Amino acid sequence: MKRILATAAALALSASALFAQDFTLGSLQIHNPASRATLPGQPVGGGFMTVVNKGEADRLVSIAAPDVSDDVQLHEMAMENDVMKMRQLPDGIEIPAGATVELKPGGLHVMFMKIKHPLAEGDTFKATLNFEKAGKVDVDFTVGAAKPAAMKMDDADGNHGQGG
Numbered sequence: 644m645k646r647i648l649a650t651a652a653a654l655a656l657s658a659s660a661l662f663a664q665d666f667t668l669g670s671l672q673i674h675n676p677a678s679r680a681t682l683p684g685q686p687v688g689g690g691f692m693t694v695v696n697k698g699e700a701d702r703l704v705s706i707a708a709p710d711v712s713d714d715v716q717l718h719e720m721a722m723e724n725d726v727m728k729m730r731q732l733p734d735g736i737e738i739p740a741g742a743t744v745e746l747k748p749g750g751l752h753v754m755f756m757k758i759k760h761p762l763a764e765g766d767t768f769k770a771t772l773n774f775e776k777a778g779k780v781d782v783d784f785t786v787g788a789a790k791p792a793a794m795k796m797d798d799a800d801g802n803h804g805q806g807g
Contacts, residue, residue, distance in 0.1 A: 668780035670698025671738065673772065676782045678755070680764040680789040688712075688762050690753030690770075690784060691746050696738045701776045704735035706753055708770035708784070714756040715770070720749055735775070762786045 666673040672695040681688050688711070694703065706715045717732045727749075736751055738744050746752045755762075762768075766786045773779050 664783055664785060666780055666782045668772075668774065669777045671696055671701065671774065671777050671780075673780065673782055676770065676784040678762055678768075678784050678786050680786055681758065681762045682789070683761050685761065686757055688755040688758050689748065690715075690755060691748065692753075692782075693746070694738050694744045696740060696742055696744070698740065699776065700740045701738045701774050702735045703738060703772060704775050705773045706770055707773070708755060708768060710759070711762070711768050711770075712755040712758050716754045716756060717751070718754045719751050738774070764788055 664675055666676075674693040674695065676690065676692040678688050678690050690706070703717065706717070708715050717736050718729055719732055719736075720727055720729045722728075731754075732751075736744065736746070744751065764786055767783045768786070769781060770784055771779050771781050
């Protein structure tokens with residue numbers, strides 16, 4: 644019985660490793676670029692990842708994902724006077740030296756505006772991250788479930804396109 648449990652645990656860990664995507668650019672490590680599935684007709688999609696900086700301060704200045712959107716923006720959601728507000732960050736996202744920066748629902752994130760087609764769970768798509776100092780790196784975004792239970796968020800990637 645212990646052997647069956649150990650085998651099952653090993654298979655589960657190796658399956659999760661298949662979905663974990665890590666990319667390196669100099670002293671920057673990009674972990675798990677991901678998006679969420681969208682509904683037909685949904686105009687925008689969200690993007691998330693973790694960036695670990697083991698070197699000097701840098702800045703994520705832009706992202707290109709031409710197969711998904713011709714207008715990819717960096718955004719921030721923050722509470723202002725008890726109201727959640729979203730705004731574009733035209734100067735990019737600061738990645739301080741020695742810091743870990745999470746792009747996640749409800750905070751810093753990527754917006755794929757006017758998406759060219761729905762994003763389907765299980766799909767992947769290519770994007771190029773452009774950092775001010777480190778340069779460019781190609782990554783693969785994995786599309787997950789539309790609203791994963793582990794990511795509680797009001798509508799972070801569903802309604803931005805109508806006014807943000």
